[in-house]
Amino acid sequence: MDPLTFPVISVAKIDLDFETVSKQLFDAACEWGFFIITDHGITKADEVAALSRAFFDLPLDVKMQKMVDESAIGYDGGKKFTSFAASEAMLFGTPAGDVLSSNNLSAWWDDGKRQTIEEFKAECYDLTIKMMSSFAVSMGLDKDYFSLIHQHRAPGHTLRCIKYPQLGQQPEEGRLPRLSTHTDWGSLTFVFTKQAGLEIQDPQNQWFHVPVIPGGIVVNIGDALSLWTSKTLKSTLHRITWENLPANRDRYSMAYFSQPNNDAQLNPVDKSTPTTAIPITYGDYYKVRYRLTYGDREDTTSGKKMLQEIDPVMAQLVHGLGVADAGRLRFNELAANETPAYILSLLTSVGGVTGYVRTGSVPSIAAGLTVGALYGLGGYRISKRQPYGVELALLASILLAGSSIPRAIKTGKPLPAGLSVLAATGLFIYGRAFI
Ligand SMILES: O=C(O)CCC(=O)C(=O)O
Numbered sequence: 001m002d003p004l005t006f007p008v009i010s011v012a013k014i015d016l017d018f019e020t021v022s023k024q025l026f027d028a029a030c031e032w033g034f035f036i037i038t039d040h041g042i043t044k045a046d047e048v049a050a051l052s053r054a055f056f057d058l059p060l061d062v063k064m065q066k067m068v069d070e071s072a073i074g075y076d077g078g079k080k081f082t083s084f085a086a087s088e089a090m091l092f093g094t095p096a097g098d099v100l101s102s103n104n105l106s107a108w109w110d111d112g113k114r115q116t117i118e119e120f121k122a123e124c125y126d127l128t129i130k131m132m133s134s135f136a137v138s139m140g141l142d143k144d145y146f147s148l149i150h151q152h153r154a155p156g157h158t159l160r161c162i163k164y165p166q167l168g169q170q171p172e173e174g175r176l177p178r179l180s181t182h183t184d185w186g187s188l189t190f191v192f193t194k195q196a197g198l199e200i201q202d203p204q205n206q207w208f209h210v211p212v213i214p215g216g217i218v219v220n221i222g223d224a225l226s227l228w229t230s231k232t233l234k235s236t237l238h239r240i241t242w243e244n245l246p247a248n249r250d251r252y253s254m255a256y257f258s259q260p261n262n263d264a265q266l267n268p269v270d271k272s273t274p275t276t277a278i279p280i281t282y283g284d285y286y287k288v289r290y291r292l293t294y295g296d297r298e299d300t301t302s303g304k305k306m307l308q309e310i311d312p313v314m315a316q317l318v319h320g321l322g323v324a325d326a327g328r329l330r331f332n333e334l335a336a337n338e339t340p341a342y343i344l345s346l347l348t349s350v351g352g353v354t355g356y357v358r359t360g361s362v363p364s365i366a367a368g369l370t371v372g373a374l375y376g377l378g379g380y381r382i383s384k385r386q387p388y389g390v391e392l393a394l395l396a397s398i399l400l401a402g403s404s405i406p407r408a409i410k411t412g413k414p415l416p417a418g419l420s421v422l423a424a425t426g427l428f429i430y431g432r433a434f435i
Pocket residue numbers: 160162184191193198238253254255
């Protein structure tokens with residue numbers, strides 16, 4: 001097979017020769033979903049990168065004075081990393097002008113620094129709009145089709161200045177990702193970095209190192225743009241591994257996320273290809289992805305963990321779209337309900353005790369109470385959106401099936417037969433999460 005060539009596209013002539021540049025951008029977006037643009041005319045990146053470095057050098061308590069909130073402005077680091085990435089970040093989200101007026105920035109971000117961030121964001125915004133116009137034209141839509149749904153309204157366009165810090169020791173394998181494998185949620189992402197480390201899934205589904213081109217911007221397609229185009233434009237999985245960015249090295253990057261307005265529908269724009277309607281807006285989608293990403297964090301207003309705030313029905317819908325890939329494993333937990341586990345816990349415990357009372361069987365009470373406890377613990381963990389709740393409920397069902405079904409067949413008695421029915425119910429309800 002031919003070696004793959006990562007697309008590097010000069011956008012110097014995006015105005016003068018719109019058609020040629022549009023075709024290059026569209027082809028790269030369809031084939032890779034990731035590419036680098038050069039000659040883009042963005043002037044403020046180095047200045048913002050320097051501000052970002054200086055901010056990360058501040059003492060932790062100063063940085064933590066203003067933690068990120070629903071406005072997507074503030075610091076998202078702290079003493080503990082999220083399960084999404086071993087990084088700290090400074091977020092400048094929401095509509096134009098909000099960085100200037102935000103009270104969620106510490107005094108260090110004075111007027112001059114805020115102004116620089118706004119100017120950089122404005123440059124990025126204009127370029128994303130231009131690029132989306134070129135995608136619109138390539139798809140036979142009005143040139144301003146996408147600009148109309150990317151106005152300066154919520155959730156806005158977020159600049160995320162990121163530092164992957166150097167750490168004393170490498171976390172145990174599988175415990176904490178450097179940057180989880182994920183797709184981006186919105187329309188277009190620009191990544192500015194001078195350091196290697198980012199990997200993407202290439203057109204042959206192999207992990208591929210994104211090159212670093214001085215002055216270039218790494219661009220990728222997000223889920224929303226992919227959904228509008230029935231996935232013709234690719235929302236590509238990407239990640240950073242500990243192997244590529246070991247604990248003894250740090251890395252800085254800045255990601256600008258262009259996002260559709262909250263009320264934008266995610267349905268495919270081409271009405272001629274029959275596809276099932278997507279009954280959610282970008283706002284619904286954003287909420288689920290945001291809470292999955294920051295799942296372990298507490299919501300500043302409700303005090304609940306973000307993961308507990310996710311509506312399971314919405315989560316299932318998002319999962320079903322087949323593009324979202326943050327916290328994939330968690331969909332099992334989100335879809336699960338704790339009530340059957342509690343009922344099974346009660347019934348199996350009662351079953352075990354009844355067996356003992358009737359026949360004096362110690363194994364019966366021991367098994368009944370053990371299985372009951374496992375169901376109870378599983379149910380509790382499901383209700384708190386803690387990991388392994390579904391697994392525990394499933395394990396309880398397997399143990400119950402193993403002990404009751406052979407006895408039911410052998411003796412034909414009602415108690416083991418009843419317990420077998422419970423086991424089958426548990427297997428059905430909690431096994432489904434893994435199919
Ligand atoms: O740091 C990078 O290079 C990529 C960051 C990224 O993918 C993200 O924040 O979504």
